[in-house]
Amino acid sequence: MDVREATVAELVVAARDGDRAAFAALYQRFHRVIHAVVLARVAACEAGDIVQDAFTDAWRKLVRLREPAAFPGWLIAIARNRATDAARRRSFEPAADLAIALAIDLAIDPPPRLEAVAALRAIRELPDTYRETLLMRLVEGLTGPEIAAHTGMSPDSVRVHLHRGMKLLRERLGGPGGER
């Protein structure tokens, strides 16, 4: 099987049977979506580890996934659970210590600009419905149709989420992309 040409369902079936190359191909197609899902909930410096943990979980549990077409939603649910657990374990409120809250979103290599930290924090304050979609678009660079294809959402829903989320984000930001 040529993993570049294979459908998601074909890759899932192959990966379920132990084909690591097929699973790596699934990672290539979905890691950005999963990172956005995770980044919506946890600090930037821990998001990478949680993405890897989510894919490791998926690899281990894939034999139990009966319907290959359900893979995108199933994988996203694993990532959401992982990220939510990680966020819950933090018994302190990051906003209570602004320096640490900023630092954990700056601790990536290379460090982002402070305006990026502020924008990320503003997106995290949006309702759940819009956070993930906006991060997929603005952080990972996926287009609306790509987001729809990778998440199972309808293209119309993605378009609505993007525009409503962006409107709220503009209201919160006084900086780039905001209403000045």
Add this chain to the structure above:
Amino acid sequence: MTDYLHDKTGDDPAVAELEGLLGAYAHRAPLRELPPRRGWRIPAVTGSLALAAALVAIVIWRRGEEAGAVDCRSPGPGFAFAVDGGPARCAGDVATHGTLPVGAWLETAVSATADVRVADIGSLKVYGDSRVRLVGTGAAGHHLELARGRIAARVIAPPRLFVVDTPVATAVDLGCAYELAVESDGRTHLRVTSGAVSLEGHGLVAYAPIGSEVFAVAGRGPGTPMATGASPALRAAVAGFDAGDRTALRGIIAAAGPRDTVTLWNLLSRTAGDARAEIVARLDAISPLPPGIRAGDVRAGDAAAIAGWRASLEDRWLCPECFEP
């Protein structure tokens, strides 16, 4: 109709600017090595080999059990680890992966690195020629000992939940990421890359925030933190002061610039009287006392006032270039 936000057709400078900013967070990491699957269907051809290997493993395991040895191969309580690039020993046995149990040492060869999972709060990279022991792990905290070598820790947890002992000091995690190195004589070097770490020992506490480093030596505890980019003049003066030369304080004050407030602030707790007053004056000239904090209280060594000044300095430590003319 074009819709740049939705499908990147047309033009929307504001969205493009946000993309440019937030693109710094885009995920690029490759897939980590996948673990073997449990309960995996073993091809019949290799079944007998696997069975033989399992029997050998059981014999080895039982021999270890009889000898009372700590077992790093079973997934019991402890920190999971995986070794790369060379050999390592866990509890004395050669190991490529496993679980570091409480009380056991993990030792890496010069060419090896080990990735260690710190419970559910973070991860640790153990560099070559290092010796690390898991002292304890539980809800109350996670405690390691670094006897030799270098580690990089990345932890997201409430402050003081993750601590690492070295022969001369204890690193207490307050934030997110740092590197800790221990030389053969115990001399310890801490470098903080995110958040903050408290290096403690001999009754001294060094508060090291992002972008700073601090040394600790036997018999003296932690020295005074410095910005990682501190000038040679300031480094020399700090080394003299930490070695007991009180006159070196003048050199620190003379050499201290806008990026050295971490040194000056830490010295507030290491000096008294006129010496502290000189530091207050220099620090105030660089970063004025925040409203509500009185210089007299800081000069008197009031802990709350000193902590209050630190709060106003945190932004400067986080982004030094944001405060430069």
